[in-house]
Amino acid sequence: MKTNLASRIADTIIRYRLMVVLVFLAILAVAATGIPRFKIAASADTLLAKDNQLYIQSQLAQQTFSPDEFILVAYEPTHHEVFSEQTFDDLERLSEAFKAIERVEAVTSIINVPLVNDAADLTGNTQVDQLTWEFQRYTPETMRSLVSGHPIFTDLLINSQNTATAIQIVFKDNPELVKIERKITALKAEFMGKDLPDSAQEQLDALAKQADPIRLALTEKRKQEIAQINHITSAVAERANVYLGGPYVVGQHLIDIITSDLVVFGIAIVLVIALLLAVLYRRFRWVIFPLSACVVSVGITLGVLGWLDVRATVISANFVALQIILTLAVMIHMISSYRAIARDKPQSHQHERVKAMLHAKLAPCFFAALTTSVGFAALLFSGLAPVISFGTMMLLATSISLLVSVIGFPAGLACLKANSDGKEWGVFSTLLNRAAGVSLNKPGWVLFVSAGLLIVLSVGILRLNVENSFINYFADDTRVHQELAYIDKEFGGTTALDIIIDIQQPPSDASLLLSANSVNQLQLAQAAVKAFEATGSVTSLVNFTELAKQLNNNKPLTEYELSAIYYLLDKKVVNQLVGAYFSEDAQQLRMAVRIKDTTEGLDREQFMTQLRQDMQAVSLSEQHYQLTGLFVLYQDILARLFDSQITTLGLVYVALGLVFLVIFRSVKFALIALVPNVLTTLAILGMIGWLGIPLDIMTITIAAITMGIAVDDTLHFVHSYRASAAQGTEAATRNAFSDSGMAILITTSLIAIGFSLFAWSDFLPSVYFGLLTAIAMLLALLADMTLLPALLNLLPGKHNQNINANVQEGAHHAK
């Protein structure tokens, strides 16, 4: 950027300072009306590319088998037996209360399911639907013998140790939403693997718009329902532990805790950063300006995103934190520069100071924003919807932050009077001086140590893995964790995994429903699935044939008997009974599995691999079954995200190198500037690997975040270095350290301390996110304060002279 351009911009900003401030406030006011429209979309489809086949398959399977939405309420008596009158009374009372909740379709527990274990019970004129505790008032001992080890109710209504029982609350579908979702899936399925024509896309958008308010209302409703259920169960709290579980409860807890984290830690971080700013600068305005810049930047960005209806996903929700970091960085570079000018020329007029500040910092700040933007723009090529939206958001956020900090802030500053400004803290200056000295005197040694350290850290990348345990997101000692973990362990797991099997061997007689071979194929597959420690409840048609076998003196049904039962039952009843597990039209069988999220040392990727091998072992080949459901979807998303993060990193490096080349107009400088960035991003990934922290959806963007931070530091440092390169290596180094180094050090301290507050969160992804961001800041600081100057100083003289000449030329222009 030409320096006279910078001067003209500076003059314009100062001249129209009031207007600029008013314009920004006006923009903020307009944008603020869009903030309520801003939404975080938490559903799985936001994480997927539009034509993700796995997702469409899952949706199709969902429609074929339409399983119920339910919540499990576990009841663990503290002082009495599970099979006791007290339990039955409590279950009865709780069930009555649950039934009164509006959206509840049915409430099932051991007291209202019909129980038979002897075929003789069924002869004569017994009404089977009255073989329930409610009708028969069975004794506790009879109940124990009837319920314990039941092939369908174990892990669902009774745990296998018989220490707790559960009530299953089944909710009604929203018919309108089901209809819309069917249309959406049909459209997507039609164009699966092809390009979506515009007309279809328009239809999809229109449908999504219809579905939206219904989904929102449903989320709100679910929240109320969970509160109602908790209120109802408090009545038995003194004699039993009550736990709530099921996928919807996990989802609700996630939303709750993320929201409360945002509020609590958002405020705490702002307060701590304000405090640190106050301590570091001891000036009121240096607290107000940076914080206002953050508020204005984030406010405008949220508003714009709200108006454009771009939704944050679980992944891109981090953009707020990142934008605050970037805004603070620019602000502190500007402030540091201003303060240096104020100290050098205490008599100068405020406008002169602002102008000088802009003169010195407009270019590097612009370039820093540019490189950061390029880094994020590379994410647009990742091919993954959530990553692309994250990239887009960051592009927008970076631009807005830049405008606010380099135009809005100086305008605001120009409105104030010149103040005397204090010195920077001695500790910082000493530290920076030492660092400068070391990198001047022993550049080779510094290079060796810091590069060595970063490389050793980077090796940890090989140990990186992704895991996705929803329950382990919550800290062990929280009530939420205990509740979810209890249900997970005792009542058949949490995360759904569906195995959809195509029927390959049609029966020999067309009158038959299924061939014995097909059912036995399912039996084999189910046995293989159940053998895994991590699988909780596993339900399919063979649970029913197992019950039939028990009732039939332990002899299996014949295929004719199975078909006869199917035909004898009312079609509607059949659909309710086995519709979730068998589709006659689609000729598919479904095995519904819940994975125990709390399984010790569960490696989900390995689990999937072994599961596929085992399906092969029971002679189910790849093309004859599909794995779907939340478990598979998240596993797939994670794997893709992980791959894309790693592959886009390469792309980001290349893009950055090119931008550096344009900015520095020197291959050497471009390469040198690239080194700390590459090493920092690799080192943070490696560090995560060494620490054994599994990457998940919340923390997987850490590499991109680190890059954003490191690039900023590098650019400012190199820019300062080159500004005084004409005066020789030593002067250049010292100037870089005192000018940019101070700002980098302050920014790092602020952010690192502020974000470490997340360590107190009960939500582990927040903890990791906060700590990893802090570590990323420190690593970037390390790389840019040691490796970078060492590399710059190790440059051969010839190149140095060339660059000096360049810079002198630049300096000449400036004059």
Next chain:
Amino acid sequence: MHYKVLTLVFSGWMLTAVTGCAQLPDKQATEQTLTFDKPTQSMSAQEAMSNGQSIKISTSQGEINVEPAVVSMAQTSLNSGAATGGEDDPWEGFNRAMFSFNHGAYKYVLTPVTKGYRTVVPDPARQSVGRFFDNLREPLNLLNHVFAGEINHAGSNLGRFLINTTVGVLGLFDPATSLFGLDKQPQTIGDTLAAWGVEPGPYLVLPILGQSDARNGVSVLAEGFVHPVNHVTHAPHNYQLRAVDGVDDFSRLSDTYHTLYNEADDPYIFFRNQYLQAQKRDMWFGKQTSDEQSENEN
């Protein structure tokens, strides 16, 4: 889910209705008469299971034993049946004719009549009538048990007859079960023949009584002489309506029969194969069950 579970257990009722084959063949008979058409090695795992075998599979989690869920016994044949061809139905022409005749009889005579009976006679009375005839049968059960060498069961039959005839007012009530814990131990001549190793023989449709086999045909004929009142007074639930064995409510049973008849592409094949598969299944698994029972008794 509530409804699902209801219906689930309701299906249990249907199940007994469909599978209720009362004969328990002797283990000797099982060993003698059942063979696989092909060696097991050449079958896939699920085929072996469909023929009643438990299978060991090795997965990533180690070896697992898997029991059959549903059987067809397609590749299993009775020794005698094997000689008569794959279908075990050498008398198909006769059987089909008889099947059609029975169907007409059910549709136009028996169903309307039993519906009337049910409407007129109250439920407890129908139960007592059933018990009265059951009691009359006890001496025959006793004899059959004695001939089959099942002395314990014969003792039960004697006890039941004495108690129910006296305390139970000529068998109208069943205090032997409710007060003395002596459960019913019915035994037909067919069971006794099976115990002696007589093979079931070809498939046979009996007039009115429906699907059966040669051995049972003999049994029914003989019992008809020995104990004619039994078959006359009981609803004809045992044979073509084997599906509804054990349930004393013919109007519901006839619905069952007609539903299955209408669902099947070829009702004759449907009822025949249902009978034959169940017969082979019962023989194959009867061994295990009778082993367990004798363990329980000891």
